[in-house]
Every structure is written in C-alpha cells, then in structure tokens.
Amino acid sequence: MQVISFLSAKGGTGKTTFNMLMASYLKYVLGKRVFVIDFDAPENNFASTREREVLNLLEKDPKADTSGFYPVRQIKATSREGLKEAINEMKQLEVLYDYVIVDCPGSMSENDATALLTVNHVIDFAAIPTDVDGMSIASSFALGTACQAFHIPFVIFFNRVVWQEKKDIYDSFEGMFKEGGMLVSGIRIRHTVKLRRDSDNTATYLRSSIHFPEKDIRATIPELINLFEEILDYVGKEKTEKTA
Secondary structure, three states: OEEEEEOOOOOOOOHHHHHHHHHHHHHHHOOOOEEEEEOOOOOOHHHHHHHHHHHHHHHHOOOOOOOOOOOEEEOOOOOHHHHHHHHHHHHHHOOOOOEEEEEOOOOOOOOOHHHHHHHOOOOOEEEEEEOOOHHHHHHHHHHHHHHHHOOOOEEEEEOOEOOOOOHHHHHHHHHHHHHOOOOEOOOOOEOOHHHOEOOOOOOEOOOOOOOOOHHHHHHHOHHHHHHHHHHHHHHHHHHHHHHO
C-alpha cells in the first residue's frame, strides 16, 4: 500500500481537486484498489463532493450501482488525539488497498493533519502544487523543507499556468526550488476553469469521485495524466529502493 497526497501549506492551490482526480485515475482507469481519507475538517470538501455526486446519480437513476466507487472516509476530528487515532487506524488498510489518497487542510500548523501525517512518516509520496504568487511560492518552499526534514519524498509542480506569461518567471522559481535541493516536475498544469466547480456549486466540469473523464481530460489538459504517471513512476522507484 502506498500513501499519496497532494499537499499544500496554503489554501486554494487545487490540492483537493488533484487528490480527487488522482484517486479516480487510479481506480477507474488503472483498476487499482483505492481508499480516500478526507482529513480536511471541518469543510471536508472531498467527502461532501462524493456525497453530492452519489445523490445526483441516484436522483437520475435510483437503481444505479454505486458499489464500484472507491470509499471515502471523512475525518471530523481536529484535535491532536483524534487525528492520531485516525492515523493509527490507517494501518488496517495495508492488505486491502493498493493506494490510499489523503486530503489534508491547506495549512501546516503544529497539530493539524498535514503536520502529523508528515512528522509520523505516514505519507509515502507528496506532490505540492504551487502558483507563482509570492505567498504560494513561500508556503510551497516551506512545505518542501518540512518534507526534506522528515524524509518524505516529494515533487513540486506549477498549477494554473498561464501560457501567455513569460516562461522565465516559472523557470526562475523552478531554479529557486532546485537550489533548495527540491525535485520540480517539468510538467506544468495550465489554468482552466474546467477543473473548478460550476457556478451553482452542484456539479463539476472535469473533477469527479465517481468516474474519470479521460477523453475530455486528454483533450483539455493532457499534461494532467502525464503528471499522474510521473508521480506513480516516482512512487514505484521509492518503493523499489526501500525494499532493495
């Protein structure tokens, strides 16, 4: 079992969207056994999206089969003790699933889920989305430094890339991360509203927990699937090195 998480020390970077799409890609395209844990209390946007999607599906077809969806566990606990208990229970998933995707708060205070999962070496690989604004760059660098300190393998990648902006802006920040000894993906995810919620907040364009719209994603943002494959390649290499 490999535990993967798109992490962020700042809200609004797209981590929940990436966690959802990664879980859906693993399950519905690659056929892997996937379990998701939503630690992002109190909002728990991942779990609420799943609930909404299933309700919408059953409204359209009351006899729809929902048994093939990957499970999503919602963690409401925010105390250190409650979070540690939930983390300890993750060990029971070892023989049941190939991948566990964890969605954490967009922060990294001493006792939140992001910090506890990192400090306790629960995450096998982290992917850190970043924008090119100063706060996002700084928080991504700080999170990368924390992962280095606790020996958590990770990769940083640029999200919401606007192709009209000068390429050297991204290259400059990439160089800064690399100077800090951090792995940076050459895959940059373009800015698109199709990865955001609809205006009525009841559906989404491309992100979903009950299917993976592979054809639409390949037509719109094919680099997203390339990023997922790159991450799985890193995860496979890390697993091989640990068992060697």
